[in-house]
Amino acid sequence: MKRQWNWLIWVGFVVAVAGLFSYGFFVRFPITRDFPWANLLLFGIGGALLIVGLFRAFGRPQLYRGKIFGSILTAIALFLFGLFSYEIFYVLRQVPLSANAPRLGEKAPDFMLLDQNEQPVGLGDLLSGSRAVVLIFYRGFW
Amino acid sequence: MRSFQQRLSKFDARGIRVVGISVDPPDINRRQAQKSGYTFQLLSDAKAEVIRRYDVLHRGAGPKGADIARPAEFLIDSSRIVRWVKLTENIAVRARPEQVLTAFNQIEPAGR
Numbered sequence: 001m002k003r004q005w006n007w008l009i010w011v012g013f014v015v016a017v018a019g020l021f022s023y024g025f026f027v028r029f030p031i032t033r034d035f036p037w038a039n040l041l042l043f044g045i046g047g048a049l050l051i052v053g054l055f056r057a058f059g060r061p062q063l064y065r066g067k068i069f070g071s072i073l074t075a076i077a078l079f080l081f082g083l084f085s086y087e088i089f090y091v092l093r094q095v096p097l098s099a100n101a102p103r104l105g106e107k108a109p110d111f112m113l114l115d116q117n118e119q120p121v122g123l124g125d126l127l128s129g130s131r132a133v134v135l136i137f138y139r140g141f142w
Numbered sequence: 143m144r145s146f147q148q149r150l151s152k153f154d155a156r157g158i159r160v161v162g163i164s165v166d167p168p169d170i171n172r173r174q175a176q177k178s179g180y181t182f183q184l185l186s187d188a189k190a191e192v193i194r195r196y197d198v199l200h201r202g203a204g205p206k207g208a209d210i211a212r213p214a215e216f217l218i219d220s221s222r223i224v225r226w227v228k229l230t231e232n233i234a235v236r237a238r239p240e241q242v243l244t245a246f247n248q249i250e251p252a253g254r
Binding site for chain 1: 236238
């Protein structure tokens with residue numbers, strides 16, 4: 001008797017991989033970026049499908065395929081999840097303390113910088129005719 | 143910064159200027175502004191002098207170990223006093239424009 005194709009393993013693997021690679025999409029929206037629940041959800045669904053698929057493969061090997069490739073794909077998915085978790089829960093949180101940054105009520109340090117049209121711009125220029133200015137320091141695009 | 147661009151009219155209406163500061167040179171900033179449709183100014187602090195002055199330097203976090211800015215947002219009033227600060231502990235979590243607008247509304251009641 002020909003054994004059945006264990007589709008749960010394949011679908012689970014694809015969903016888990018999507019959990020990693022969809023980060024570039026979900027990071028565009030604050031609601032899925034501040035905490036990457038959408039990615040973790042995909043990993044969770046993928047992992048659940050893989051586990052059920054593996055149970056089928058090992059529990060009823062006469063019916064279902066996938067003992068070997070199921071184990072390999074599950075190992076790869078686990079590795080990707082580890083990589084993702086390391087980036088999200090460790091690397092992204094390695095931010096300097098900035099203990100000496102200007103605090104509430106303090107005077108903001110002056111500066112003079114070039115804008116995108118090579119024109120010098122100072123804090124005074126930004127504040128002339130404005131009621132306030134928001135300085136957004138960002139990592140850059142390089 | 144995309145979210146600030148989307149709410150820029152609300153900042154304009156209150157007389158709040160929005161500017162970005164990074165180590166990127168002006169030509170990269172010009173290209174980035176065009177590509178992303180940013181109409182606010184992007185300032186270039188290539189030597190990270192101002193970034194250091196504000197103590198928002200992230201040592202070696204850029205390409206090839208370059209020093210860059212860590213994400214940080216400051217709201218400064220017309221007397222140059224800092225009225226609101228966000229120093230994130232997670233690179234992925236940035237200030238939202240609504241937080242800045244709320245802070246501004248609290249310090250400057252409407253119709254001053």
